[in-house]
Amino acid sequence: MSSPAKAMRSRIGEIVGAANFTDDPAQLARYAVDGVQPSAAVRPGAANEVAELVKLAVAEKLAVIPMGERTKLNIGMPPARYDLAIDMTRLDRVISYDPGDLTLSVEAGIPLAKLAATLAEHKQFLPLEVPFHERATIGGTLASGVDSPLRQMYGTARDFVLGMEFVTGDGALAKSGGRVVKNVSGYDLHKLMLGAIGSLGVMTRINFKTFPLPAELRGWLAGFTRAEDAFAFAQTIRKSPLAPRTLEIFDMPAAAILDAQIPVGRTEWNVAISAAGNGRVLERIAGDLQNLSRNANAAAFHALDSSAVASLLTANREFPALTANKFTDCVIAKITTLATQMAETVQLLKSIAAERGLPCAVLARGVGVIYFALLLTERDATTMERVTQCAREIVSVAGKNNRGMILRSPLELKREMSVWGAPREDFPLMQRVKQAFDPHGIFAPGRFVGGL
Numbered sequence: 001m002s003s004p005a006k007a008m009r010s011r012i013g014e015i016v017g018a019a020n021f022t023d024d025p026a027q028l029a030r031y032a033v034d035g036v037q038p039s040a041a042v043r044p045g046a047a048n049e050v051a052e053l054v055k056l057a058v059a060e061k062l063a064v065i066p067m068g069e070r071t072k073l074n075i076g077m078p079p080a081r082y083d084l085a086i087d088m089t090r091l092d093r094v095i096s097y098d099p100g101d102l103t104l105s106v107e108a109g110i111p112l113a114k115l116a117a118t119l120a121e122h123k124q125f126l127p128l129e130v131p132f133h134e135r136a137t138i139g140g141t142l143a144s145g146v147d148s149p150l151r152q153m154y155g156t157a158r159d160f161v162l163g164m165e166f167v168t169g170d171g172a173l174a175k176s177g178g179r180v181v182k183n184v185s186g187y188d189l190h191k192l193m194l195g196a197i198g199s200l201g202v203m204t205r206i207n208f209k210t211f212p213l214p215a216e217l218r219g220w221l222a223g224f225t226r227a228e229d230a231f232a233f234a235q236t237i238r239k240s241p242l243a244p245r246t247l248e249i250f251d252m253p254a255a256a257i258l259d260a261q262i263p264v265g266r267t268e269w270n271v272a273i274s275a276a277g278n279g280r281v282l283e284r285i286a287g288d289l290q291n292l293s294r295n296a297n298a299a300a301f302h303a304l305d306s307s308a309v310a311s312l313l314t315a316n317r318e319f320p321a322l323t324a325n326k327f328t329d330c331v332i333a334k335i336t337t338l339a340t341q342m343a344e345t346v347q348l349l350k351s352i353a354a355e356r357g358l359p360c361a362v363l364a365r366g367v368g369v370i371y372f373a374l375l376l377t378e379r380d381a382t383t384m385e386r387v388t389q390c391a392r393e394i395v396s397v398a399g400k401n402n403r404g405m406i407l408r409s410p411l412e413l414k415r416e417m418s419v420w421g422a423p424r425e426d427f428p429l430m431q432r433v434k435q436a437f438d439p440h441g442i443f444a445p446g447r448f449v450g451g452l
Helices: 003-016 025-031 047-060 112-120 138-144 189-193 227-239 252-258 279-295 306-317 319-326 339-355 381-396 427-437
Strands: 040-042 064-067 084-087 094-098 103-107 161-167 173-177 202-209 217-224 246-251 269-276 300-304 331-336 360-365 369-374 403-408
Touching: 003 040, 003 047, 025 040, 025 084, 047 064, 047 084, 047 161, 047 173, 047 202, 064 138, 064 202, 094 112, 112 138, 138 202, 161 189, 173 189, 217 227, 217 279, 217 306, 227 246, 227 269, 227 279, 227 339, 246 252, 246 306, 252 319, 252 360, 269 279, 269 306, 279 300, 300 306, 306 319, 319 331, 319 369, 319 403, 331 339, 331 381, 339 360, 339 369, 339 381, 369 381, 381 403
Parallel strands: 040 084, 064 084
Antiparallel strands: 094 103, 103 202, 161 173, 161 202, 217 269, 217 300, 246 269, 246 360, 331 369, 331 403, 360 369
16 A cells, blocks of 8 residues: 555544545445445544545545445446545434424434334324335435425425535535524525535435324225326326325336236226325215226226235335336436326337337326336347437437436446436536535536536
8 A cells, every 4th residue: 555545544544433444445346336436435423524524535636425325326427536435324313303393303324214213203204205215315315316206295305305414515514494494594505415416515414394194094096098098097186186195107017017016907007096184084085086087987996905005105116126126227217297298208208119129117106207117138239229229319308398317227328328318508507506516526526417
């Protein structure tokens, strides 16, 4: 080991302790991002340690990628540089929790499952039902910007993250927002961190608004032979006063992926609905849904028992993970469109895949989020060429009202195209934000939109 390398190791050890530093290649393999392995990994135990590590990275011109349990590191492009992995899993405490005030403050490395158990003791929860839920951390979940089926009722994290503490690219410990629901403390700069995959800073503490657990939960499944009818039925529900908790539409190939989890129907398309409330309210919703399904010419309509409802929600939440487990080389795209344009967008996506002979599966959320998976069983050069051509069209299919990206793909595809698609008109503004938050360009360089 060279003298500079020894000095670097010593300085990092002084910050986090020697036991929380590694440059062992065997251990560093766990922190690889798209085949790029860092030179070292550290596990800070406090926010001030994260700040000191970032200051050191700036001084030594080290590229840094913050992470939790690494369940979503496949999102984004391969890093242009990658020297230091900052493993946030030691920052896993509940800092403060006021059940009566419905407010919560936690460190970024706390696992979602641990947090859910803590909140459940007070009959509360956070609507962050995301893939890899049993392993994922709160910081990684927010940084990745992944979607939740509960978005139908509760919105996205932007709607219930009250404030945040984070480390900027200068190593400063910054705060934005507050710790109460009604807050006028300034600009919500922390919302820029959501979905930025660690390219703007390192989240250390997040403040949330919590929600009461529903008194009772029920679910229903309606089957259709045509996509147009399934999406029209979902749109009718969305426009009605029924206020479903979740509303998902999926085709038969997606049903096959979910089939190990729930007893789905054998119709070409399924619409899965869940609702929360007391018994009388849920009985009324059940009757209204049955009438709506009859008017929509549904081929089938089933009420689900409590275990099936739980399985349904888990399976829909884990759809990207289940797809990746079953089809290792799959390509999963996420397209966001207007709810009224989902049927048209899905038809276009399916035609793009069909033109190249690629099997696919669709799961869509009622709010206008479409997960479109190419179910690859081969990975030869000819197949990957067709897949890349298909992926290019998928991310450009959006038009002025849609947004698309490749959420998961083999590395070969990332070498041929950007998973984010072409930068939009607001890209110069994104560059200015990156420069303001990360003036030295040390956070996840090259991984975000346009190589940011």
